[in-house]
Amino acid sequence: MTTPLRKDAARNWDRIVAVARALVDQGTPLQLNDVASRAGLGVGTVYRHFATPEALLETVATPCLEALAAHGRQGLADTDPWHALEAFLFHTVEAQVTDASLAPVAAATTDTLPRTTELKETLQSVGSALLDRARDAGAVRHDLAAADLVPLMCGIAYAVNVHGGTPTDRIDIAHRYLATLLEGLHTTPQHA
Numbered sequence: 001m002t003t004p005l006r007k008d009a010a011r012n013w014d015r016i017v018a019v020a021r022a023l024v025d026q027g028t029p030l031q032l033n034d035v036a037s038r039a040g041l042g043v044g045t046v047y048r049h050f051a052t053p054e055a056l057l058e059t060v061a062t063p064c065l066e067a068l069a070a071h072g073r074q075g076l077a078d079t080d081p082w083h084a085l086e087a088f089l090f091h092t093v094e095a096q097v098t099d100a101s102l103a104p105v106a107a108a109t110t111d112t113l114p115r116t117t118e119l120k121e122t123l124q125s126v127g128s129a130l131l132d133r134a135r136d137a138g139a140v141r142h143d144l145a146a147a148d149l150v151p152l153m154c155g156i157a158y159a160v161n162v163h164g165g166t167p168t169d170r171i172d173i174a175h176r177y178l179a180t181l182l183e184g185l186h187t188t189p190q191h192a
Contacts, residue, residue, distance in 0.1 A: 013049050015039045020056050024101045030057055054108070058116040061101035065119040068095055072126030082139035085130045086182055089153065090175065092127075096157035097174045098167065103157065106150075141185055152181060 019039040020030055028034075030053040036046040050056040071091040075084035095102055111117040128146040135142060156177045160170050 009049075012039075012041055012045055015041065016046055016049055016056070017059055020060050021101070024057065024060055027100065029053075032056070052112055054112040057101055058105055058111065058113045061099070061105040062113075062115060062119070064095050064099040064102050065105070065116070065123065068092060069119055069122045069126065072123060072130065075130050076126065076133075081130070081133035081137040082186065085134040085140065088127065088130050089149070089178060089182070092153055093156050093174045093178045094171055096153060097160045097170045103154075139187060141187055144185055156181065 016035060016039050019035050023030055023035065023038070032046050032050065032053055033043055035056065036043045039046070050059065068091060072088050075088045078084035078087070105111075105116060106120065111120065124146075127149055131140065131144065131146050131149065134140040135144065156174060159177055160174045163170070163173055165173065
């Protein structure tokens with residue numbers, strides 16, 4: 001069990017993460033010295049909380065990863081396998097186009113924080129289980145593999161980024177592109 005941070009340390013941690021979030025949202029690479037300066041803190045304070053920029057970026061991405069994992073787990077309880085997969089993919093693509101920290105953390109081949117590894121493994125496991133359930137129910141093309149989902153979702157996010165627009169426009173476009181993709185993946189179960 002981790003020891004709770006002192007109030008001043010917790011305030012500093014919150015300030016560092018907020019500054020990092022703003023930088024990531026602006027597309028600015030995280031540099032701990034820059035984060036310290038913008039947060040009005042000493043460099044040592046930032047390094048005490050986050051040894052590397054990767055650790056800070058993963059911390060920024062953690063709430064998004066946690067929310068996606070929760071949506072996936074909720075989907076496993078849904079009695080309609082197609083609806084569960086569809087809802088999970090809609091949450092995923094929406095997160096991809098609204099949270100700039102998600103793509104670099106998801107794409108990293110190694111993680112700095114054990115929590116990041118745990119969440120990424122959960123997402124992979126839940127996504128595979130949701131796809132397997134939909135495939136077993138005859139609701140998804142039989143040739144669609146779990147490994148296909150990530151590049152398909154990344155393709156949609158890339159297309160939305162190229163298209164641009166306001167945040168609301170980007171979400172609407174992502175939903176439209178995903179709905180089109182899902183129409184191509186969806187099958188009607190054959191009953192004997």
